[in-house]
Amino acid sequence: MKRYAEIAGDGGSDVVGQVLALRQRLEERLARVRRVVAVMSGKGGVGKSTVTATLAALLAARGRAVGVVDADLNGPALGRMLGVRGQQHLATEDGVLPAVGVAGVRAVTLDLFLPGEATPVAWRHPGGLAADTTVWRGAMEATALRELLTDVAWGDLDYLFLDLPPGSDRFAAVAGVVPRLDGVVVVTVPSLVSLSVVRKALTAARERGDPVLGVVENMAGYVCPHCGRLGPLFPSGGAGDLGVPVLARLPFDPRVAAGADTGVPYALEAPDTPVGLAFAALAAALEGRWQE
Amino acid sequence: MKFLCLACDQPMTVTEAQPPDADGSRAVIFRCPRCGHAAAMLTNPAETQLVHALGVRLGPDPGGAREPLAHVRGGLERARADAVGPGGGAVAWSEAAQARLQAAPPFVRPMIRRAYEDYARGRGIAVITPEVMDDARRALGMG
Numbered sequence: 001m002k003r004y005a006e007i008a009g010d011g012g013s014d015v016v017g018q019v020l021a022l023r024q025r026l027e028e029r030l031a032r033v034r035r036v037v038a039v040m041s042g043k044g045g046v047g048k049s050t051v052t053a054t055l056a057a058l059l060a061a062r063g064r065a066v067g068v069v070d071a072d073l074n075g076p077a078l079g080r081m082l083g084v085r086g087q088q089h090l091a092t093e094d095g096v097l098p099a100v101g102v103a104g105v106r107a108v109t110l111d112l113f114l115p116g117e118a119t120p121v122a123w124r125h126p127g128g129l130a131a132d133t134t135v136w137r138g139a140m141e142a143t144a145l146r147e148l149l150t151d152v153a154w155g156d157l158d159y160l161f162l163d164l165p166p167g168s169d170r171f172a173a174v175a176g177v178v179p180r181l182d183g184v185v186v187v188t189v190p191s192l193v194s195l196s197v198v199r200k201a202l203t204a205a206r207e208r209g210d211p212v213l214g215v216v217e218n219m220a221g222y223v224c225p226h227c228g229r230l231g232p233l234f235p236s237g238g239a240g241d242l243g244v245p246v247l248a249r250l251p252f253d254p255r256v257a258a259g260a261d262t263g264v265p266y267a268l269e270a271p272d273t274p275v276g277l278a279f280a281a282l283a284a285a286l287e288g289r290w291q292e
Numbered sequence: 293m294k295f296l297c298l299a300c301d302q303p304m305t306v307t308e309a310q311p312p313d314a315d316g317s318r319a320v321i322f323r324c325p326r327c328g329h330a331a332a333m334l335t336n337p338a339e340t341q342l343v344h345a346l347g348v349r350l351g352p353d354p355g356g357a358r359e360p361l362a363h364v365r366g367g368l369e370r371a372r373a374d375a376v377g378p379g380g381g382a383v384a385w386s387e388a389a390q391a392r393l394q395a396a397p398p399f400v401r402p403m404i405r406r407a408y409e410d411y412a413r414g415r416g417i418a419v420i421t422p423e424v425m426d427d428a429r430r431a432l433g434m435g
Contacts, residue, residue: 002301007294011322012306018348061399083403086432088410089361092379096360104402113368113375122369125316125341136338139345143363147347151360268399 042197044166047218048187052163053081054265058283060103064158070109072165079111083263095153168201183213214245219252248282297324309351
C-alpha cells in the first residue's frame, strides 16, 4: 500500500500550493516596499495608533511614499486618525486601491469595511461551533491581515507601517504573517506598569531576533498651557533603562488627541510646538536608523 | 489529507466539493481514477471553519481569479456593501476646481481630492468643477 509521502498532491485541491501562492503574492507585493515597520506596544491605551498615524503623516509630508495597515483588526482606529473614514476602496486590475489620507498616506483599515462606527468586527462562521472558537478566529484574522497586505495595490512605498494590536503575544501572530519586518518600534508610557510589560515584550522580541529600532516614550510629561513648562505626568518610570534606544519622548498635549479625532495629526498643524518638535525628531530618528 | 483506493493502490482525486450544510459540515467527494470507486470525506464543523479561515478552496479546480479582499468582504458578519467599488476611469479636474483645491493646506489636499473624486465617480461625473465641489460639500456635510 502506498504511503502518504509516495502520493504527489492532495487529489486536486492543492491546498499546499494555494497557501504557497498566497505567500508568494505577498512577497511580491512587499518587494516594492523599502521598509516594513511594525509599531507595537505592551499595553493598550498608550497612544500606539496616534504615534503610527502621526509618524506616517510626517514622513509623507516630507515627501516619502507611506502606507499604513491597521493591523489592530478588532479595534481599528486609523480610519479616523488618518481622515479616511467613509472612503471607498476602488478595485483595479492590480488590486484594491488604498484609501488616501492626510498628507497622502495610503491606508487600509477594517474600519472602512464596517457599516457603522458602532459595528464590531465579527467574523461570519460556517456554523456548528461557537463563533469565537479561538483557533478559528486566529486563522481568520491572520488571513484577513494577509489579504490587507496582499490585495491592496500599494504601489512603490518608502515605508509601510503596521499598527499592531496591543500585547506582545499579538505581535508574534502578526510577525508570523508578514514575511519581512525591517523594524519594530515599541510605544510605551512612563508608568511602571507599562514599562514592566514592555520589558517582557522586548525580551520576547530579542529572543525571536526581531529588529527592534527603539522605544517611543509617549506622554512623557505635560506641557503647561499657561507657562509652556514641561512637568511630569507620571510619578515614575523612564524608558532609558530598557536596553534599546529611546527614539523620542513625546510630551502629552490634549490637542494631539483632538487632532487624532479630526484626521489631521496635531504635529502636522503645529510643528513648532513641543509635541510637534518631538514628533519631528522621532521621524528624523527613524529615517536616520537607515542612513547610518 | 490524501485518499487512497485500497483495491487499486491508487490515489483518489477530488471530483466535487459541496458547500457547508446547515450543520457546518462539508462533503468532498473523491473518486478512484482507475476503478471509479467513490468516497466522501465529511468534515466536522471545526475542520470546515479552519479550511474557510485559511482562505483556501477545496474542489477539483480551485484555481481561477480570486476577488481582492474576498476573505475580508465575505468573512465579516456585518460588512459595508459598498466598501469596494469599481475603479472606473480617472476623474478630471477643471482649472478652477484645481485652484480651489490648492487653497487647502497641503497636508489635507490628498484626502480632500479623494473625497471629491469618490463623490464624482459615484455619480458618473467626469469633470470636477467648483459647482461639483459645492454639491459635494453639501451632500457630504463638509460644511
